Amino acid sequence: EAQVTQNPRYLITVTGKKLTVTCSQNMNHEYMSWYRQDPGLGLRQIYYSMNVEVTDKGDVPEGYKVSRKEKRNFPLILESPSPNQTSLYFCASSFAGRRSGANVLTFGAGSRLTVL
Amino acid sequence: QKEVEQNSGPLSVPEGAIASLNCTYSDRVSQSFFWYRQYSGKSPELIMSIYSNGDKEDGRFTAQLNKASQYVSLLIRDSQPSDSATYLCAVNIGTDTGGFKTIFGAGTRLFVKA
Numbered sequence: 001e002a003q004v005t006q007n008p009r010y011l012i013t014v015t016g017k018k019l020t021v022t023c024s025q026n027m028n029h030e031y032m033s034w035y036r037q038d039p040g041l042g043l044r045q046i047y048y049s050m051n052v053e054v055t056d057k058g059d060v061p062e063g064y065k066v067s068r069k070e071k072r073n074f075p076l077i078l079e080s081p082s083p084n085q086t087s088l089y090f091c092a093s094s095f096a097g098r099r100s101g102a103n104v105l106t107f108g109a110g111s112r113l114t115v116l
Numbered sequence: 117q118k119e120v121e122q123n124s125g126p127l128s129v130p131e132g133a134i135a136s137l138n139c140t141y142s143d144r145v146s147q148s149f150f151w152y153r154q155y156s157g158k159s160p161e162l163i164m165s166i167y168s169n170g171d172k173e174d175g176r177f178t179a180q181l182n183k184a185s186q187y188v189s190l191l192i193r194d195s196q197p198s199d200s201a202t203y204l205c206a207v208n209i210g211t212d213t214g215g216f217k218t219i220f221g222a223g224t225r226l227f228v229k230a
Contacts (some may be wrong), residue, residue: 001195033218040124043160043204052217058217076172090159096215103148103208107159 002027004074006091013081014116021111029044030096031057032074033105034066043090047072050096057088064090081115088112119143120207122221130229133190138222139205142186148208148216149181151190154223155201162204164190165220195228 004025013019025032033048035058043056047067063085065077074093078085087113092105119158122139124169137151148167164179166172166188172179178191188207192199205221 031216035220036147040222043220045219048155048215048217050213051217054215056211056213056215056217059219092218102216103151104150104162104165105160105206107161110159 003105004091004093004105004106004108006111009109010112012114012116014045014108015082016080019081019113021078021089021091021113023074023108024072025091025093025106026072027093027095027106028040028071029093029106030071031103032068032091032093034064035090035092036060036085037090037110037112038087044091046076047092047107077114079114083115086113086115119209119219120205122203122205122224124222124224126171126225126227128227128229129131129195131197132194133195133197133228135226135228137190137192137197137205137226138204139190139221140186141188141207141219143185143207143209144186146207146209149188149204150218151188152204152206152220153177153201154204160204164218173223192226195226197228197230199224200228202225211224 001035034046035043047066151163154160166179202223
């Protein structure tokens with residue numbers, strides 16, 4: 001089944017304790033992206049990646065890191081989490097370019113993170 | 117000005133009516149536009165994509181794009197209670213490095229009353 005898999009789905013942690021949210025897709029998509037969703041603010045892009053070893057900042061990158069060493073994986077790293085990073089996080093992927101269906105995002109199920 | 121703007125709603129319509137959802141965007145060179153539906157507690161899923169001016173119909177859904185006015189809309193005909201969700205407008209914006217990023221509006225909450 002074609003899908004984007006995020007882990008963990010739920011996490012409660014404490015300020016300053018490094019954590020990684022993993023994201024993996026099995027559709028051979030070039031493009032991957034991380035979003036956070038907060039009430040009233042919609043989906044805001046954290047980082048995105050056009051392909052392996054190509055990453056760029058979205059609108060709210062502060063406090064986050066990413067890497068794209070393999071095409072299928074795009075982990076989100078919080079080096080020193082703070083309470084304002086409490087949010088619902090979504091990973092998404094798509095084909096890039098001009099082929100049919102390009103740029104249509106497939107989302108993971110979401111990861112709800114609470115930082116105390 | 118936000119890159120993609122939507123009325124947050126809520127928009128309430130009776131069952132069987134037409135629901136009209138609107139979105140404006142600021143990037144004049146955007147070429148790809150999308151409507152996603154998100155049920156409470158779930159991830160967004162694609163409803164419609166539209167790439168050229170005019171209307172695109174798929175079942176009860178019609179997307180309308182007007183690039184000159186930087187405006188995209190979604191019409192839902194014969195609205196059903198199961199259409200109650202948040203609808204997210206999304207626009208692809210080109211980047212300086214030759215790639216793109218997908219920017220979302222804050223979403224419009226739709227309630228369809230039985």
